[in-house]
Amino acid sequence: MGLPKGQTNNLNGRPPGSANKVGNEIKSKLARWLENGFEQFEEDINQLDPEKRATMYLKALEFIVPKRREQLEDNKEVKKNLPAWLVPEPSNN
Secondary structure, X not given: OOXXXXXXXXXXXXXXXXXXXXXXXXXXXXXXXXHHHHHHXXXXXXXXXXXXXXXXXXXXXXXXXXXXXXXXXXXXXXXXXXXXXXXXXXXXX
16 A cells, blocks of 8 residues: 555655656646647737736746846855845845
């Protein structure tokens, strides 16, 4: 039936950076779906009024360009070289 909770036959665990099969499969399917439906999506976006189109554009942009604060929090090397007043306060999340 399986091993008791907390016990494993793989003491090293999954190697860092190894692919998650299910995740990669879903990502591939989503990518194909987006590629195949992109023209229709583009037509739909172009039919929106300018304000809603701008909102959609900005929301989509968030997936491509990281926010400045995220860049600073993720890049420890950059933080070392920044003046103290420019380093963002750690979040309380």
